[in-house]
Amino acid sequence: MGISRDVRKAVELVRKAVASRQAVQEIRHTIAALPPRKPGHFRIAVYFADGAVNMYQLRQWYRPLAELAQTHPVVVMARNATGAAALLKDDALPVAFVPAVRDIERFLDEQDIRIVLYVNQNTRNFQMFRYGERWHVFINHGESDKMYMTTNQYKAYDYALIAGQAARERLGRTLWDFDLDRRTIEIGRPQADHYSGELPYAPDERTVVLYAPTWEGDRPAAYYGSVRTHGEALVAALLATGRHRVIYRPHPRSGVVDAEFGAANQRIIEAIRAANAADPRAHHVYDDRPDLGWQLAAADVAIADVSAMVYDRLAAGKPLLITRPADPAAQIDEGGYLSACEWLRAEDAPRIAEEVERVQADPEAAARLHHWVTHYFGDTTPGAATARFHAAIEQLLATWDDWRSRAAG
Secondary structure, rough: HHHHHHHHHHHHHHHHHHHHHHHHHHHHHHOOOOOOOOOOOOOEEEEEOOHHHHHHHOOOOOOOHHHHHOOOOEEEEOOOOHHHHHHHHHHOOOOOOOOOHHHHHHHHHOOOOEEEOOOOOOOOOOHHHHHOOOOOEOOOOOOOOOHHHOHHHHOOOOOOEEEOHHHHHHHHHHOOOOOOHHHHEEEEHHHHHHHOOOOOOOOOOOOEEEEEEOOOOOEEEEEEEEEEEEHHHHHHHHHHOOOEEEEEOOOOEEEEEEEEHHHHHHHHHHHHHHHHHHOOOOOOEEEOOOOOHHHHHHHEEEEEEOOHHHHHHOOOOOEEEEEEOOOOOOOOOOOOOOOOOOOOOOHHHHHHHHHHHHHHOOOHHHHHHHHHHHHHHOOOOOOHHHHHHHHHHHHHHHHHHHHHHHHOO
């Protein structure tokens, strides 16, 4: 039995290795067919070592980076074949495929990369950190109060671009001997300047509710996902009113660890399909498209789990409810917005319509929301965050010039 299992594992490993080599060859062939890169053209690179499953972390930066590229051309250094394939398909930013260290070195010899941006904490980031004479800058893929936001890995970067005062306080409470004033730059949420897109329905009298749960998590401390505990009940209740339109946007990793969590996700999707079939005017939306923006702007009320989605919505300054994790092992930092947010407990999910009406009409809830929007993101006037992002990049480029001058003697 053990020998048979080992043989199957060996065969699967060989199959994956062959598929990986074929994927690498296909990506190289695709890029070779593109117009050649001009030497020294790029000074800013985004390093992305993940595969297609984590593309959501980079996609939310497409529009801010494309706007930055109008002044300073930006290229994505892709390490993984599936990630590179997704980037090429999206065609949002130029792509350099650098699966091997020798590819990285060849690319750095060709281009004048002065700033390297990172959207996540992939362990392969350390392969890029070995290259000095450029700034390594963590820009993250969202703002939140999850433990991920205070990891000691921040110290590995030269600088971190953070959202605002809340992030500064969070890091100050957690990281020992970390020079916050020198190594962090507040920029707000540039993505919020691009909360737009074509609606897949015609607006009407219905109250639009966005439900955007996170995945189930891979350890008890991160069991924030609400699909099983809250999701089925709250979606069923909203679908039944005839007064609400549901936009259901589950995390793309839903069900990768827990099959029952994935099954609950599928039941919600089927319930939405059935509701639309019964009433085509309802136009409920199962949203699995990569772009995030219109959903946050269009929803009258949003429901999110403890995740970056809370803060994506917070940056829009509109009402939201946050699902209270049912698992007591889930770690919740209640020192920030989560100390004063509008919690939705699992037992209250069936009466979600009442909760939606309450947060829309409660002036005290609106005042609390405004306070926390400012605390987390600063000035949210349209265009303000983009201006701060661009100013941060200019500051880093100027500092790079200064250090290069010193090195030259």
